[in-house]
Amino acid sequence: MTFTVTVRDHIMIAHSFTGEMFGPAQRLHGATFVVDASFRASELDSDGVVVDIGLASEVLAEITGALTYRNLDDEPEFAGVNTTTERLCQVIADRLAERVADGRLGASAARLSSIEVTLHESHIAWASYEREV
Amino acid sequence: MTFTVTVRDHIMIAHSFTGEMFGPAQRLHGATFVVDASFRASELDSDGVVVDIGLASEVLAEITGALTYRNLDDEPEFAGVNTTTERLCQVIADRLAERVADGRLGASAARLSSIEVTLHESHIAWASYEREV
Amino acid sequence: MTFTVTVRDHIMIAHSFTGEMFGPAQRLHGATFVVDASFRASELDSDGVVVDIGLASEVLAEITGALTYRNLDDEPEFAGVNTTTERLCQVIADRLAERVADGRLGASAARLSSIEVTLHESHIAWASYEREV
Amino acid sequence: MTFTVTVRDHIMIAHSFTGEMFGPAQRLHGATFVVDASFRASELDSDGVVVDIGLASEVLAEITGALTYRNLDDEPEFAGVNTTTERLCQVIADRLAERVADGRLGASAARLSSIEVTLHESHIAWASYEREV
Amino acid sequence: MTFTVTVRDHIMIAHSFTGEMFGPAQRLHGATFVVDASFRASELDSDGVVVDIGLASEVLAEITGALTYRNLDDEPEFAGVNTTTERLCQVIADRLAERVADGRLGASAARLSSIEVTLHESHIAWASYEREV
Amino acid sequence: MTFTVTVRDHIMIAHSFTGEMFGPAQRLHGATFVVDASFRASELDSDGVVVDIGLASEVLAEITGALTYRNLDDEPEFAGVNTTTERLCQVIADRLAERVADGRLGASAARLSSIEVTLHESHIAWASYEREV
Numbered sequence: 109m110t111f112t113v114t115v116r117d118h119i120m121i122a123h124s125f126t127g128e129m130f131g132p133a134q135r136l137h138g139a140t141f142v143v144d145a146s147f148r149a150s151e152l153d154s155d156g157v158v159v160d161i162g163l164a165s166e167v168l169a170e171i172t173g174a175l176t177y178r179n180l181d182d183e184p185e186f187a188g189v190n191t192t193t194e195r196l197c198q199v200i201a202d203r204l205a206e207r208v209a210d211g212r213l214g215a216s217a218a219r220l221s222s223i224e225v226t227l228h229e230s231h232i233a234w235a236s237y238e239r240e241v
Numbered sequence: 242m243t244f245t246v247t248v249r250d251h252i253m254i255a256h257s258f259t260g261e262m263f264g265p266a267q268r269l270h271g272a273t274f275v276v277d278a279s280f281r282a283s284e285l286d287s288d289g290v291v292v293d294i295g296l297a298s299e300v301l302a303e304i305t306g307a308l309t310y311r312n313l314d315d316e317p318e319f320a321g322v323n324t325t326t327e328r329l330c331q332v333i334a335d336r337l338a339e340r341v342a343d344g345r346l347g348a349s350a351a352r353l354s355s356i357e358v359t360l361h362e363s364h365i366a367w368a369s370y371e372r373e374v
Numbered sequence: 375m376t377f378t379v380t381v382r383d384h385i386m387i388a389h390s391f392t393g394e395m396f397g398p399a400q401r402l403h404g405a406t407f408v409v410d411a412s413f414r415a416s417e418l419d420s421d422g423v424v425v426d427i428g429l430a431s432e433v434l435a436e437i438t439g440a441l442t443y444r445n446l447d448d449e450p451e452f453a454g455v456n457t458t459t460e461r462l463c464q465v466i467a468d469r470l471a472e473r474v475a476d477g478r479l480g481a482s483a484a485r486l487s488s489i490e491v492t493l494h495e496s497h498i499a500w501a502s503y504e505r506e507v
Numbered sequence: 508m509t510f511t512v513t514v515r516d517h518i519m520i521a522h523s524f525t526g527e528m529f530g531p532a533q534r535l536h537g538a539t540f541v542v543d544a545s546f547r548a549s550e551l552d553s554d555g556v557v558v559d560i561g562l563a564s565e566v567l568a569e570i571t572g573a574l575t576y577r578n579l580d581d582e583p584e585f586a587g588v589n590t591t592t593e594r595l596c597q598v599i600a601d602r603l604a605e606r607v608a609d610g611r612l613g614a615s616a617a618r619l620s621s622i623e624v625t626l627h628e629s630h631i632a633w634a635s636y637e638r639e640v
Numbered sequence: 641m642t643f644t645v646t647v648r649d650h651i652m653i654a655h656s657f658t659g660e661m662f663g664p665a666q667r668l669h670g671a672t673f674v675v676d677a678s679f680r681a682s683e684l685d686s687d688g689v690v691v692d693i694g695l696a697s698e699v700l701a702e703i704t705g706a707l708t709y710r711n712l713d714d715e716p717e718f719a720g721v722n723t724t725t726e727r728l729c730q731v732i733a734d735r736l737a738e739r740v741a742d743g744r745l746g747a748s749a750a751r752l753s754s755i756e757v758t759l760h761e762s763h764i765a766w767a768s769y770e771r772e773v
Numbered sequence: 774m775t776f777t778v779t780v781r782d783h784i785m786i787a788h789s790f791t792g793e794m795f796g797p798a799q800r801l802h803g804a805t806f807v808v809d810a811s812f813r814a815s816e817l818d819s820d821g822v823v824v825d826i827g828l829a830s831e832v833l834a835e836i837t838g839a840l841t842y843r844n845l846d847d848e849p850e851f852a853g854v855n856t857t858t859e860r861l862c863q864v865i866a867d868r869l870a871e872r873v874a875d876g877r878l879g880a881s882a883a884r885l886s887s888i889e890v891t892l893h894e895s896h897i898a899w900a901s902y903e904r905e906v
Contacts, residue, residue, distance in 0.1 A: 421529075457688075503643050
């Protein structure tokens, strides 16, 4: 038995990729990533929720706020890394997991079993990353 | 190997929540929930289906029909319960599982391994519940 | 030649309808309305925009904020009125037009020719209202 | 009486805006624009179509192909211009209209009355531009 | 000032096209058409609606019910006609207009100014037809 | 920890079903299937991707190209088989798995753990099939 709650946000970033397989995407270009953050637990808390959806939205907005309207090629944290859609899913999921660990999503969030982040890069392509918390 | 078939319906309900964390949602308000019911099995039956999709749609419509156009705060079955999105996923999934158990979805449905119900409450938030059958 | 810019928000309200034609919707129920507000002009301003999209989003959020998480049957402004989807489109469009008139959307907004508001009540039904400004 | 046919494609670009009203979007960032190109006519041709949809898709792909995977700040054609969503709608619509004029969309396209281009920049914002041909 | 109400349904048909421009679509193939029927009026009736949405859905279902699960190449009414997406929009819109004319959509429908029908044939292509009533 | 990348395409086919439970779908009809192909791996390769998304799209297009614009009732490979939505998911997933096995998706694809294919047959029904690779 698994309950999941998902909230959506988005980021608009510039970046480029290193590696022949990326073809024209080796040039500086950009993307809107519609970001879906899912929180999973096997039981609901006493309020009947997986996680405080208000807090979840706030925390997701903090994380997307630190990424959006930037050229990721210039961000020191991504030096030498291809910021592919799947990699950015992991980055956001890991940051959400840190917030769970430090109590930022409330006490109920301690019961969470996993987090999944999906980034939609267009109407024909998207990626996701799921990890335990 | 897992096959899944999903059908979509919706409900339009009023309700309110108890608990400070719900903020303005403690007031009587409402929601359209777009309801996705997924049926899973590891093999197809001799007709090549997971479940009779016509029956599945009918049964889902019976269940949503008993919830829609109501104020859930006035329904005895939800007395003392916060009818959160995730809770309503569970309610609908459990009712579908009962119909599977009593043969209402046809003999093939006995092969189903699990049911998942997702309720979309807006373009930026949704929840789901998955259980075995 | 017409340029249009649209921003999306949502409200979650309870209400009921008066009139036999509404059938079960005469009972207190609710809806999520995904709200699309469109602004039209025949030319762009010197910044290359129809309207300041940041201001447009803020103003739309003020208007939806005054409607959401409420039982519209209890709001004096809707006394004796069926708050149908099409009527609520008009209410929101008229409030947007007032904000344009009082300068709240910036000086460029004076060039706007019309406003259209669409409310999606489910995956199978929506309504809209277009008016001049 | 108006017939419309629409085809969808997308571009992924980097750019920045000039002007205080753009706030953080003054920084180099990027966007996926999902591009909808609509062709309108008051009558169908003898084949029963508004325009050869195969040709329309090809021509749209040529136009998006010349824009995608680029930093628009570096393209001479956009020097000194804010490449806002609404402006890019106009650029693409004008290029489509040129192709209609030079016969690239086939003889039937001479009957087209107007073209509309919509660019979706996220799940909560989009813009469009309609012009005669 | 224009109010619009839209309801959605769908049909699943087989057909083929005559004419070289259709390429592989000259072969017998098929399509799901998601059908959006829009009703427009400049004023709401005394109940606050454009049209009785229950009746509109029923009438649309009657019309789609007479088309769906058929090979349109075998239907006498389409003999010698390419049943393109845009043509089928017109067929459905004309049938809706007939129902308005014969009172099937209720007395209020006499105030309708126009009907628009959109058929989505895939996630990247759709067509529509608008006519007066 | 699971990474997933998904690409979308579509097919437009005619077919009919054998078996009373299919009701009117026993008649020759058709469908647009919007096809989502998902590739899963527990780790990214040295380029930071699950699979070369360009290759994945190409291979999916080859597979859909061999199915689209056809009457599946006439295809020898489907003789005696109901080409239900769930069955077609399996057909496409198995063909993708073959391409992975024969190296067509690149060396990195050897790390893939599973493939899932989802076919959307309308706005209210879809199916999927997941298998190991």
